[in-house]
Amino acid sequence: MSKIKVTIFNENLHDKEENVKAVYPNGMHGAIKECLDADGRFETKIALQDMPSHGLTDDVLNNTDVLFWWGHIIHDKVDDAIVEKVYQRVLKGMGLVVLHSGHFSKIFKKLMGTGCNLKWRETGDLERVWVVKPSHPIVAGLGEYFELPHEETYGEHFDIPAPDEVVFASWFSGGELFRSGCCFERGNGRIFYFRPGHETFPTYYDENVKKVLINAALWAGAPGGVFQTYGFWHTDNYNK
Amino acid sequence: MSKIKVTIFNENLHDKEENVKAVYPNGMHGAIKECLDADGRFETKIALQDMPSHGLTDDVLNNTDVLFWWGHIIHDKVDDAIVEKVYQRVLKGMGLVVLHSGHFSKIFKKLMGTGCNLKWRETGDLERVWVVKPSHPIVAGLGEYFELPHEETYGEHFDIPAPDEVVFASWFSGGELFRSGCCFERGNGRIFYFRPGHETFPTYYDENVKKVLINAALWAGAPGGVFQTYGFWHTDNYNK
Amino acid sequence: MSKIKVTIFNENLHDKEENVKAVYPNGMHGAIKECLDADGRFETKIALQDMPSHGLTDDVLNNTDVLFWWGHIIHDKVDDAIVEKVYQRVLKGMGLVVLHSGHFSKIFKKLMGTGCNLKWRETGDLERVWVVKPSHPIVAGLGEYFELPHEETYGEHFDIPAPDEVVFASWFSGGELFRSGCCFERGNGRIFYFRPGHETFPTYYDENVKKVLINAALWAGAPGGVFQTYGFWHTDNYNK
């Protein structure tokens, strides 16, 4: 079986700060890449916001089955023309895994059609991530819940359309809860939003989080393989 | 506008225990009835499991727009023939509001088609009930969350079909979370499952809970009014 | 009970063509207005694309509970700034009823996050509109189906996110079918897409279609009334 082509996008700004480098010497994108490379089923690439075209050239996008997206404070600096290209690729079947503060990225908001607002608090709460859909491929290998000793807190109401499936919900020691793992389909593309991953905590090194990243890449990458030769966009020719 | 006819069913067993009577002198059914009567938009009736036909005669059921259901330890003693009648009424448009341990009632399990299992712990945790669907009629008049100082803890995974809408999710101080307010439609009937209401806590006197009970009765009672003269069961005649 | 404020938007271009004027002397917007005015529960206003601000000034939008939208060949001429204002109003609770070729309008595509493509053919097929959700308020007063002797044909695949509810599905004599009545919620706003309404057929004078327009305005108008003083957008203040 050929490998699933994964491109990992990161705005790569926090990653240059000393306190973040202490946690992620190769950046968060580096940690995610190591996780997927170690699995062996993926062919991975890095795309950083400060690269030409943010590293998301037509050639890169056309050779990506699943795009991971981490962004936070310079969402507005992402080129609209590239957002449009990513959007069109998702509708045609590319998977998209949106991480943490990526909930406010242009691409996620464009695909959701809502404000994607939420509550947040940076107090290093304990996060207990509960599995609320045990039959879902994305939870394969996990127990009934897993814990992250310190994370940023997100709280409801999360302003998204009703997800097709809610796979995880997080409990925070400070009193909030949040739909932490949400699946959506838009066009032929599968989208997974996964909440954890604040830059100052070693979340992407956590063994359970790594299982989720791998499962998410497998789940989101499936349709791309299945539907390359078929889809609604052919219907333009329907009346000829 | 004519009043919505509500029947409140209770297994009425805990309600005879001293520690429960200290909290609910007129039973939990009595507290719920007082809440709905005070609102003025409902015509209420009580049905207890130890009445003939559990108080759910054909005449009562045929004159009920919304049935509230509280049961716990003698679910198995509910007559299957009456469960079948309640079930048929729900499919034809009667609303059903299932409370707390009613998740294991014969009627709820029959309508869900799943085991309806969940986790539970009786340690009087603080329950913080979060609104996760602020646009829903059942949350009218509530804030972003409300608290119950002491409640029984329920935890995921709650083995139900994907709800049509999840309105509330509860955070518990002991570390669990739970989909506390779930809407379902089965046939022409609307079903609302509402988690809070352990017999030893004054939950049904809580001002926010009372708003939910009233909103739930209004929401679940709507279709009965709208669809009395139309529904899928007419289709038996379709080919004549 | 105060009236629901409805604004009817029309691109008002076909309506100036002779063959359309023969069917809709006062425009399609005029026919829809007559329908809602005759009901008595609505306070209606007209907004045309060739008016200043397309007739959708801040004052008009802030005093609209439900916006109807008909557009077709000059979607691209609708001012993006006004689309953004309509979008924000929907998220805050304004209802939106999108008609027929409005599936390709900027506002609908922005709220859906997909291409909203479909198949179409103008051969005056018979359209039989089936009720697939008989418990829904939007079908109140209808039978199991109703027919439109001649309509434009739309066909699947309709590229939208999975609707929250599919209320109608249309059968066409030429061999297509289509999800003709779809409900969505985005933020606090309710959105109803209703397929029928090609400019050259008297669809908006049909007695069953008129019932749908009225039911849709009542359904989409509800949340605006319920949630004016509450919603997720307050959560920006949550951490102060």
Place this chain on the structure above:
Amino acid sequence: MSKIKVTIFNENLHDKEENVKAVYPNGMHGAIKECLDADGRFETKIALQDMPSHGLTDDVLNNTDVLFWWGHIIHDKVDDAIVEKVYQRVLKGMGLVVLHSGHFSKIFKKLMGTGCNLKWRETGDLERVWVVKPSHPIVAGLGEYFELPHEETYGEHFDIPAPDEVVFASWFSGGELFRSGCCFERGNGRIFYFRPGHETFPTYYDENVKKVLINAALWAGAPGGVFQTYGFWHTDNYNK
């Protein structure tokens, strides 16, 4: 990769009638078995209603990843104790593919919690099966629609809970439409309802239908493989 274990249940009554034997010399179960055996990814077994335990012994059920179900006029003769065992297996992760008139089987109605009624007419209409979810694994290899020259007609309203996914919808030359391919999850089990398959037509020999049967077995068989060692039923031990 080990083969997916499929058991094909048939009430095996029509299959003994001359006009049906002329179409299905080895029974409909035989045709379905041939289809799956030819694919090579399945290990198949036959279970007939007139076998001891209907051919569904504990040993057979415990060694089944996906159960196909065809029944029609003697649903009521299926042993409730065996229905309960099939039900428990589905909740624990066994896939279930319910065919045609199986919509009225005890097991399907028990899993749906509704009446599962529909309209029907035996006039050999042309059925055009449209793909309404082109991103779904069950449509892999199909075009935008496929046709069955003669089939029994089914019509809406189909009294089921809102499906998790609607994959196919059928157009019938006589004027009806129907949600012909519906996905549900109950507990850890995946359920697919597929409409075509009237006993007097060679539907199960159709090349497109055969692709659907194979895709459905692959889709419904997945969770059984994924979740053998984890599931909600372990939560009984949670408080020990």
